[in-house]
Amino acid sequence: MKSIWKGSIGFGLVNIPVKLFSATQQSSLDLDMVESSNMGKIHLRRVNEKPDVK
Secondary structure: OOOEEEEEEEEOEEEEEEEEEEOOOOOOOOOOOOOOOOEEEEOOOOOOOOOOOH
C-alpha cells in the first residue's frame, strides 16, 4: 500500500518518521437493552397519553 503523506515529528533531538495511509472501514453494531433476570429484549413503545375521542 502506498502512503499518501510522509513526514516526521520532532521532539528536541529525537525525530520520528511518520507515514499516512488512507483507509476506510464499514461496520454496523446493533445494541439491545436486555432484562438481567431473563435476558429478554427491552422494547421502547411510544404511546399517546390522550387517546383519540370520536
